[in-house]
Amino acid sequence: MKARIAVLPGDGIGPEVVGHTTRLLSVIADKHGHDFTFVEGMIGGIAIDETGDPLPEETIKICEEADAILLGAVGGPKWSDPTATVQPERGLLGLRQHFGLFANLRPVKTYPALLEHAPLRAELLRDVDILFVRELVSGIYFGDRREQGSGEESHDTMRYTRAEVEQVANVAFRAAQGRRKKLCSVDKANVLASMRLWRRTVVDVSEDYADVELEHLLVDAATMHLLTRPGSFDVIVAGNMFGDILSDEASVLAGSLGMLPSASLRSDQFGLYEPVHGSAPDIAGQGKANPIGMFLSAALLLRYSLQLEAEASSIEAAIDAVLADGLRTADIVGQGGEAVSTEAFAEAVIAKL
Ligand code: NAD
Secondary structure, eight states: EEEEEEEEEETTTHHHHHHHHHHHHHHHHHTTTTTTEEEEETHHHHHHHSSSSSHHHHHHHHHHOOOOOEEEEEOOOOGGTTTOOTTTTTHHHHHHHHHHHOEEEEEEEGGGGGGGSSOOOHHHHHHHHEEEEOOOOOGHHHHHHHHOOOOOOOEEEEEEEEEEOOHHHHHHHHHTTTSSEEEEEOOTTTTTTTHHHHHHHHHHHHHHHOOSSSEEEEEHHHHHHHHHHGGGGGGEEEEEHHHHHHHHHHHHHHSOGOOEEEEOOOOOSEEEEESSSOOOOOTTTTTOOOOOOHHHHEEEEEIISSHHHHHHHHHHHHHHHHHHOOOOGGOOTTTOOOOHHHHHHHHHHHHHO
């Protein structure tokens, strides 16, 4: 198969993990007879430095001409002055909005090889396999926002339309049908009007998916249930902010933020694939980044945008095998263990392919 992949390394550890990922994908292409072209573009802080714009026109063009986008991470202390008129994160939000990527899929699973060093008891973590579906282009991150000139008052607005909730709910129900047929919808319907609309709409959409068992949780309760009974969840659907917070909380279950991938999708096969973690400025340039979240994001790209299921599974199996062999990056090494570099870990995964 021929595919064109837009590659946006971004800032901090972004370029480090992306570099190993394009190599991994090239090895997959050689092995399976595919022809992948990688076209690189700028986003985030580096793009601000070079062009003044966190999402330059040229980058949008590269992405429009591609079958899928692979992104590292954006941001860092250099650009984090809250009074700056333009922030690196605007590049990412702009990209999601430009392409209408309304559904953010974040799979979280635990690895038997990592359970002994996990912060929660191993018996709670066995067999955890959750798919978060987070609404990505609406809600409070995109609602009306105002900062009063006096600096004494500001507001953000959580706003949803029925159509917005319907489209993300449909993605979540369909995903549940392909898994263990359970969906948990998270809201704050006891307080927020937008969340009452959310719940009503999810209930209405559920009529088309009689085979999926639907549960509702208020977000405050959900934070607790996620840690006390993580193994009971299959698919969790939530709005933009609640989904953001809950899926970061769930990263603890996996062992490290560095392990989690994400896919941001719309109704066709186009998608943006990026790890859940940020640019990790505290470890950038030191060869300490865990490449698993980025590698698993590439696997999701193969699965969802290119329909290459066997190739996607081969990346996941290679990571499982390297972890089972005992190789660990610094973030998952546990007490007394010895960490390997990003490069050594990445090469070990590639060798397993
Ligand atoms: P972060 O995810 O960058 O880092 C949080 C902690 O996790 C750090 O201690 C970091 O070292 C560690 N970590 C993250 N990824 C890792 C990996 N692959 N391997 C090993 N350890 C890893 O979050 P932060 O520190 O809150 O934010 C840093 C910058 O990244 C900020 O500018 C923030 O705005 C930005 N950010 C960007 C994205 C994105 O690009 N999607 C997401 C979150 C944060």
